[in-house]
Amino acid sequence: MFAGYLVNTWEAATIVAVVAGVAGFFIVLRGAAFAAHALPNGAFAGAAGATLIGANTILGLGVFSLAGAALIAALGRRARQDVATALTIVVMLASGDLFLSRTSEYAPAIFALLFGEVLGISSGQVVPTAAIAAVCVAAVLVLYRPLLLSSVAPDLAEAQGIDTRFMDLAFLVVIALVTTMAVPVVGSLLIFSLLIGPPAAARAFTDRPPVALGLSVVLALLSVWVSIAASFETNLPIGFFVGATGAVWYLAGHVRTAWAGHARHPEPARARRAARTPRG
Amino acid sequence: MGSDADASRPSPPIGAPSATNTVLELDDVSVSLGGRTVLEDVSFSLEAGEFCGLIGSNGAGKTTLLRLVLGLVTPARGTVRTPLGGRGPKIGYVPQKISLEPDMPLRARDLVALGLDGHRLGPGRRGPAQRAAVDEMLEAVGAARFAEARVGNLSGGEQQRVMIAHALISRPRLLLLDEPLANLDIRAGQEVVRLLAHIAAEQHIGILLSAHDMNPLLPVMDRILYLAAGRAVSGSTDEVVSTETLSRLYGQRVEVIRTHGRVIVVAGTDAADPTHDF
Numbered sequence A: 001m002f003a004g005y006l007v008n009t010w011e012a013a014t015i016v017a018v019v020a021g022v023a024g025f026f027i028v029l030r031g032a033a034f035a036a037h038a039l040p041n042g043a044f045a046g047a048a049g050a051t052l053i054g055a056n057t058i059l060g061l062g063v064f065s066l067a068g069a070a071l072i073a074a075l076g077r078r079a080r081q082d083v084a085t086a087l088t089i090v091v092m093l094a095s096g097d098l099f100l101s102r103t104s105e106y107a108p109a110i111f112a113l114l115f116g117e118v119l120g121i122s123s124g125q126v127v128p129t130a131a132i133a134a135v136c137v138a139a140v141l142v143l144y145r146p147l148l149l150s151s152v153a154p155d156l157a158e159a160q161g162i163d164t165r166f167m168d169l170a171f172l173v174v175i176a177l178v179t180t181m182a183v184p185v186v187g188s189l190l191i192f193s194l195l196i197g198p199p200a201a202a203r204a205f206t207d208r209p210p211v212a213l214g215l216s217v218v219l220a221l222l223s224v225w226v227s228i229a230a231s232f233e234t235n236l237p238i239g240f241f242v243g244a245t246g247a248v249w250y251l252a253g254h255v256r257t258a259w260a261g262h263a264r265h266p267e268p269a270r271a272r273r274a275a276r277t278p279r280g
Numbered sequence B: 001m002g003s004d005a006d007a008s009r010p011s012p013p014i015g016a017p018s019a020t021n022t023v024l025e026l027d028d029v030s031v032s033l034g035g036r037t038v039l040e041d042v043s044f045s046l047e048a049g050e051f052c053g054l055i056g057s058n059g060a061g062k063t064t065l066l067r068l069v070l071g072l073v074t075p076a077r078g079t080v081r082t083p084l085g086g087r088g089p090k091i092g093y094v095p096q097k098i099s100l101e102p103d104m105p106l107r108a109r110d111l112v113a114l115g116l117d118g119h120r121l122g123p124g125r126r127g128p129a130q131r132a133a134v135d136e137m138l139e140a141v142g143a144a145r146f147a148e149a150r151v152g153n154l155s156g157g158e159q160q161r162v163m164i165a166h167a168l169i170s171r172p173r174l175l176l177l178d179e180p181l182a183n184l185d186i187r188a189g190q191e192v193v194r195l196l197a198h199i200a201a202e203q204h205i206g207i208l209l210s211a212h213d214m215n216p217l218l219p220v221m222d223r224i225l226y227l228a229a230g231r232a233v234s235g236s237t238d239e240v241v242s243t244e245t246l247s248r249l250y251g252q253r254v255e256v257i258r259t260h261g262r263v264i265v266v267a268g269t270d271a272a273d274p275t276h277d278f
């Protein structure tokens, strides 16, 4: 399975996993999971529109996900971000519906965007994927501290002179770039599980932000590597394995939290049991 | 900065804080929010080292006034000056509502460290000097015991101390606290008030602390800024908290009763009116 034509798959999937781990850490910390769900799912409209006018589908994805990010940010000034996100995804899906009804060559190209074509990555795809990935990781590293503070305590960030609206917008742009880069590789349905599963689980294993970020990357890498190998061996779809490994990390995180909670506070547990015992 | 008042004052020796030093000046400031005048013609100034209570009932405009000082609210009229000099965050702020999610991977010490460098770009590496500053600050506010704990899991009172450390670590000249006593029991409240009074004197910081009840602050307050119906009076506690001054401020007869070392402001002389313990 390390045959020549699969090298592109390993490379592209590895790049996607690193970026998903980095961006996902902040998505979970900021409670931006809905936006991370909406942009990849709505951006297919851009690809459909591009097919319609005979343009590059990746370009269509990029334009639409950036426009979606801008719309969420603009609407988010007046409404709560989840409402702004909901309105945005409605607009994106509606235009996708329109574009699809006007094009005849629907099926394979668009279907690939939903589930990705991880086993069919061409060598020409690896370089743009890597370039966008580098931009995303660099942006998150440059903004790391203000992004962290504005994610955990926006009013403290504001008082410290950080422009929290700029942070919102900048991070939405990062999600849009992740979408553009990752959707052709793993698909819009699967990028979401890579963005959420590993960082959500990582929180259970450490109290330190940089360690949680690193662990989130490691778990995302393990997810895609295990999934590619398992899919190759079993011929089952790769998406099934990505989802399953995500669930395994999450479960492991829960077990770890429960165990740590018990080890740290054995007294209350005993006291609760004692309280339940009827007296007299 | 650098007004006539500053220029006429003899400059203090470098490095040593001058005896009197204005850190905040409001000049006839009015604020409108949503078409309503929330603050009207407020004038006030605060010196370094002074502890001032910002007293007012719910909706009086305490939070608005603090956000005005931070520059997060723009005045409709008047000027706000914070002649603090230097670079970086010089105003420390502890907000009224603290909501830290319990499952965030963030220790108390991480949040305090972000008070030092959270506005800087890049991931940053914190050396031994920064770590020592964080330890010292946590110690100073009595938070060393839970420095390594997840900040979202701490109790309201413990989080309050972490927030104070976060606000103080950048060595501000002005510290704003919005109802820091609301979440604390009486003893913890007294401890925090004593701690803040100590910090104000020791580090020569001006403190503006909002509360709806002035009583816990009476032993330490140098002065008071009293808000009611969008207007304000300021001065020493004895000047402000008198039947005449407060009646004028409220625009109706209020009675100030001092009993057992407590101050009670009674609204209205009508027997049917309920008694307000501000």
Ligand SMILES: Nc1ncnc2c1ncn2[C@@H]1O[C@H](COP(=O)(O)OP(=O)(O)OP(=O)(O)O)[C@@H](O)[C@H]1O
Binding pocket: B033, B034, B036, B038, B056, B057, B058, B059, B060, B061, B062, B063, B064, B065, B096, B212
């Ligand atoms: N963004 C806003 N738009 C319209 N009105 C506002 C806005 N923010 C505050 N207000 C109004 O301004 C008044 C003062 O509010 P503020 O939050 O400053 O009061 P407060 O003294 O802090 O009250 P509390 O003790 O309840 O915290 C209130 O009547 C409030 O309804």
Ligand SMILES: [Mg+2]
Binding pocket: B062, B063, B064, B096, B178
């Ligand atoms: Mg308030």
